[in-house]
Amino acid sequence: MALKYKFERAEKIISKLSPDELRMLEKICKEIQVAExxxxxxxxxxxxxxEDVCEGLCCRNTQLDSIISLWDFIYLLTLENSMRGRISECLQEENIFYSSDCIFLENGTGPCLFPPAARPEVCITTFCSDEKTIKKEINLVKLKFIKLSWFILLRKPRALKHFLSGIFKGKE
Incomplete structure (x- = not known):
């Protein structure tokens, strides 16, 4: 899946939520933000x-499609809806066939376009050095993203069926 597809899918999912579901989604996203x-x-x-040693090496020569998920876009659009236009502009720069620097870096070099407490899951939970001292905090962020994904998947049985059929398609 290309990022643009994930972004458009996230917009569609959010737009189809009932007011109660939207409130619940906002609550879950705020929990993620607190964990971040x-x-x-x-x-x-x-x-x-x-910053000092690696100088953002993890944002260089990446395959963004494997880093940023549908859940990340749902999270970002729910919390930072005002960034919708900027995200959409950045997606025009996406190179789906080759590794490239992160398209969400300001001016192509950094810092990150996303606020510190509203970043994609992999971006905020992956470090290039020893992370044993922050394992609890990393696991909490991951757990909250799992909660978000299950909320979206379980709100309608057909959504879960579609998701599961995609996982097992072609495996026989």
Missing amino acids: EKLFKAAEEILKRC
Whole structure:
């Protein structure tokens, strides 16, 4: 799946939510945001080392489609709806066939376009150095993203059926 498809799918999913479902989604996304804030605070020293030593190497020569998921776009569009236009503009730069630098870097070099406490799951839970001291915070962010995915998948049985059929398609 290309990022543009995931982004459009996220927009469609959000637009079809009932007011109650939307409130629940916002609650889950705020839980993720709080978990990300805790992770950023706990990882301050590690992030400083990332900036000073690696200089954002993890954002270079990447295959973004394997890093940013549908759930990330649902999360970002729910929390940072004002960024919809900027995200859409960046998606015009997507290269789906080759690795490239992250399209969500300001001016192509950084810093990240997304606010510190509203970033895609893999971007915020992956570090190039020892992460044992922040394992609890990383796991909490991941757990909250799992909660988001299950909320979306289980809100309608046909959505779950579609998801599961995609997983097992071609495996016989």
